[in-house]
Amino acid sequence: MLSRLASNFPRHVVPASRRAISVQSILHGSREAKEAGEIETQHHSRIIARGKYLHGIEIHRVKPDSVEEYKKAAERYYTGLRDDPELRIKLSGNFEAIVGEQDTFYHVLEYENHSGLDNAWKKIPGSDHERAHNALRPFLRSRATQLAQEFAFLPTSPPHEEGGIFELRAYQLSPGTLLEWEATWRRGIEARRKLVRPVGAWYAQIGRLHQVYHLWQYQNLETRKEMRERAWEADGWADTVYKTSQLARSMDSFILTPLPFSPLK
Structure with missing residues (x-):
């Protein structure tokens, strides 16, 4: 079928790069498509990323009857990573969801770019950190990790204690x-x-x-409501919301509270 479709178009007017894109749209699992996706990711990193750091976003879904035990085990594990000078891992924030998916915890770790993560991965196996991590597992329903980069125009806030609540907004964009x-x-x-x-x-x-x-960080939910209402009065914000919403396939909002050892509070 593909050969019959291809015969309808003169090969001399279709550049090789365009043919590769066309094939990629059909055979998205091919080696060529994967290489093209890697090139796109690298292109994005050069343009919009603050390349100094790499962040790990770890999401733990905990058994409802094991939340308190999990919190103690998580504190031992993550503060152990933070306090080990050989790993060079910083904690950006550690949170529990109170609105959204319940019994869910978010941990944001900061590495010194990809080489820093490679260094940590080499040192953790067989160490006390691995044993502390294994101690978390009996309390978990599931876990997931993403490696993410900061947007260049908005570096992650340094540790502070301002109090209140945090809102994590997650957007699944169209490719x-x-x-x-x-x-x-x-x-x-x-x-x-x-x-x-x-x-x-x-x-x-x-x-x-x-x-x-x-x-985002707010003093409380009432402050969040007031700030969001006032934002609609600012020039350009309504247009931003409209345009970005057209690019997203789904959107989520979670209200979080910081764990006692979180550097953002």
Whole structure:
């Protein structure tokens, strides 16, 4: 069937690069398609990423009757990583969801780019860190990890204790729209910053792709409501929301509280 379709188009007017894209759209699992996807990811990294750090976003779904035991085990594991100078791992934030999927915990780790992650992976096997990680497993229903990079215009906030709640917003973008989403959101965020500043914004590079996260901090839910209502009055914000929503396949909002050992509180 493909050969019959191809015969309808003169080969001399179709550049090889265009033919590769056409085939990629059909045979998306091919080696050529995977290589093209890798090139696209690298292109995005050069344009929109702050390349100094790599962030691991770890999501743990915990058994409802094991939450307290999990919290103790998680504190031992993550503070152990943080305090080991050989690993050079920093904690960006550690949170529990109170609105959204319940009994779910989010941990954001900061590595010194890909080489820093490689270094940590070499040192953890067989160590106390591996044993501490294994101690978490009996309390889990499932777990997932993504490797993400910061948007260049919005570095992750340093540790602070301002109190209140955090909102994690997650966007599943349509493939191929990340650059457009970033450009639109970057313009609009200047208007939103006059009211409240995001404390972090990342896009997935490995794991579930085409996913964007940004994290906000508010004094409470009432403050969040007021700030969001006032944002609609700022020039450019309504247009940003409209345009970015057209690029997203799904959107989620989670309200989080920081764990006692989280550097963001």
